[in-house]
Amino acid sequence: MEAEANKQKEIMERLKLRIAGRSEKLGRPLTYCSLCFGCQMNAKDSEKLEGILETIGYVRTDSEDADFLIMNTCTVRENANLRVYGRLGQLKKYKKNNPDMLIALCGCMMQESLVVEKIKQSYPHVDIIFGTHNVFKLAELIEKKLDSKGMVIDIWEGTDEIVEDLPSDRKYDFKCGVNIMYGCNNFCSYCIVPYVRGRERSRKPEDILAEIKQLVADGVVEIMLLGQNVNSYGKTLEEPISFARLLEQVEEVEGLQRIRFMTSHPKDLSDELIRVMARSKKICNHLHLPMQSGSTKVLTDMNRHYTKEDYLTLVDKIRTAIPDISLTTDIIVGFPTETEKDFEDTLDVVKRVRFDSAFTFIYSKRTGTPAAKMEFQATGEEIKARFDRLLKEIQNIAKDTCGRDQGKIMEVLVEGLDEQDASLLTGRLSNNLLVHFPGAPELIGSFQRVKLTEAKGFYYIGELVS
Ligand code: 5AD
Numbered sequence: 001m002e003a004e005a006n007k008q009k010e011i012m013e014r015l016k017l018r019i020a021g022r023s024e025k026l027g028r029p030l031t032y033c034s035l036c037f038g039c040q041m042n043a044k045d046s047e048k049l050e051g052i053l054e055t056i057g058y059v060r061t062d063s064e065d066a067d068f069l070i071m072n073t074c075t076v077r078e079n080a081n082l083r084v085y086g087r088l089g090q091l092k093k094y095k096k097n098n099p100d101m102l103i104a105l106c107g108c109m110m111q112e113s114l115v116v117e118k119i120k121q122s123y124p125h126v127d128i129i130f131g132t133h134n135v136f137k138l139a140e141l142i143e144k145k146l147d148s149k150g151m152v153i154d155i156w157e158g159t160d161e162i163v164e165d166l167p168s169d170r171k172y173d174f175k176c177g178v179n180i181m182y183g184c185n186n187f188c189s190y191c192i193v194p195y196v197r198g199r200e201r202s203r204k205p206e207d208i209l210a211e212i213k214q215l216v217a218d219g220v221v222e223i224m225l226l227g228q229n230v231n232s233y234g235k236t237l238e239e240p241i242s243f244a245r246l247l248e249q250v251e252e253v254e255g256l257q258r259i260r261f262m263t264s265h266p267k268d269l270s271d272e273l274i275r276v277m278a279r280s281k282k283i284c285n286h287l288h289l290p291m292q293s294g295s296t297k298v299l300t301d302m303n304r305h306y307t308k309e310d311y312l313t314l315v316d317k318i319r320t321a322i323p324d325i326s327l328t329t330d331i332i333v334g335f336p337t338e339t340e341k342d343f344e345d346t347l348d349v350v351k352r353v354r355f356d357s358a359f360t361f362i363y364s365k366r367t368g369t370p371a372a373k374m375e376f377q378a379t380g381e382e383i384k385a386r387f388d389r390l391l392k393e394i395q396n397i398a399k400d401t402c403g404r405d406q407g408k409i410m411e412v413l414v415e416g417l418d419e420q421d422a423s424l425l426t427g428r429l430s431n432n433l434l435v436h437f438p439g440a441p442e443l444i445g446s447f448q449r450v451k452l453t454e455a456k457g458f459y460y461i462g463e464l465v466s
Pocket residue numbers: 076077190191192290292330331332361362363364365366
């Protein structure tokens with residue numbers, strides 16, 4: 001899709017002149033504010049959007065009172081949508097003061113036709129709407145908006161196109177996400193992602209490797225391979241390849257030091273992958289393995305294709321091969337068919353596996369998914385009480401599991417200043433836990449040996465070891 005990338009680059013050149021002209025007239029740079037909700041995929045897409053905006057001459061600001069505001073939305077749970085509508089209401093006043101302000105919406109929520117209808121009706125101050133499949137077109141859509149009146153709307157149902165080689169404004173110099181596949185084919189019955197991100201498409205290994213080599217040449221030492229279900233990577237390529245084999249190739253990239261990946265579906269996690277992880281020197285000591293529920297009945301209703309026992313067996317297999325691996329998970333509480341007994345199965349798995357941490361969610365009904373038609377077996381209050389019980393259990397366990405390395409000296413990648421206390425640095429262990437320790441900002445982006453002096457639940461306090 002080189003032709004498409006070139007077309008977009010030409011448009012960017014034209015916009016650069018227009019924005020420079022406008023900026024000269026105003027006697028100040030034009031600013032952009034980029035808001036991103038949701039998962040790592042969206043974060044990655046936002047870096048691409050920001051790359052385009054920077055290229056055409058906008059300067060970043062954190063203030064929403066900007067000349068260009070873009071909101072990359074998430075729709076995985078209902079409250080994500082509500083937050084967007086709330087924000088949109090507030091933006092009206094900025095636009096009143098600055099009528100040339102442009103407001104763009106993109107991301108998963110825009111792939112739902114009801115949402116777009118609602119925005120057309122109730123939020124006419126929005127200028128540009130696009131979806132998850134055409135992020136690369138931002139410059140073209142801005143140009144179209146500048147040349148026309150009314151809302152510019154461009155939503156694609158799906159795509160086979162993967163447009164590469166456009167600018168990206170990376171959040172960190174030393175670590176970066178790399179898409180290895182787009183979309184999802186699993187259709188878990190509660191999940192809207194397959195409807196808004198389309199069918200599974202894998203990038204070719206040579207394109208992925210070329211991107212990683214370029215990133216490493218630019219100073220990146222840690223990459224996160226991104227996909228909704230990385231374990232099924234490569235199955236639909238003309239020359240099929242497994243995710244494990246891709247990891248082996250990525251491992252060979254000289255200068256790259258850490259490899260992470262997100263997300264793994266338990267049903268597709270192969271023995272080959274466990275072997276590769278156990279052997280690897282670069283793959284981090286962490287696996288995020290969403291279980292969603294511990295009840296075989298609920299898992300069946302969720303269309304997850306594994307049982308409680310399958311999940312426990314898989315965890316055993318992983319821990320036998322990689323004994324000190326950190327395991328994290330996602331759990332949904334209050335799926336429609338979940339009864340008290342089913343919830344107890346979830347608690348049972350949590351107690352047996354002893355996760356390092358878990359993201360817990362109350363089930364949120366997503367219109368159009370099969371689960372939206374299922375009847376609830378519990379009341380809202382019962383579900384909330386289950387959620388609190390689960391959270392307590394997870395926190396109790398995490399206190400022990402996360403603290404197991406207290407007193408050890410371990411390597412951290414220094415990521416930045418501590419948000420609360422700027423005299424401290426924040427670094428990340430291979431197992432994904434954070435460590436806060438005194439040190440100079442020059443160390444940001446480097447690997448350091450740190451003694452983990454005090455376990456604090458989900459993080460450590462440490463000190464540099466010279
Ligand atoms: N309700 C609640 N949680 C959900 N997730 C996905 N869809 C829903 C939903 N409808 C959670 C799953 C998934 C994580 C990213 O979000 O746990 O792993």
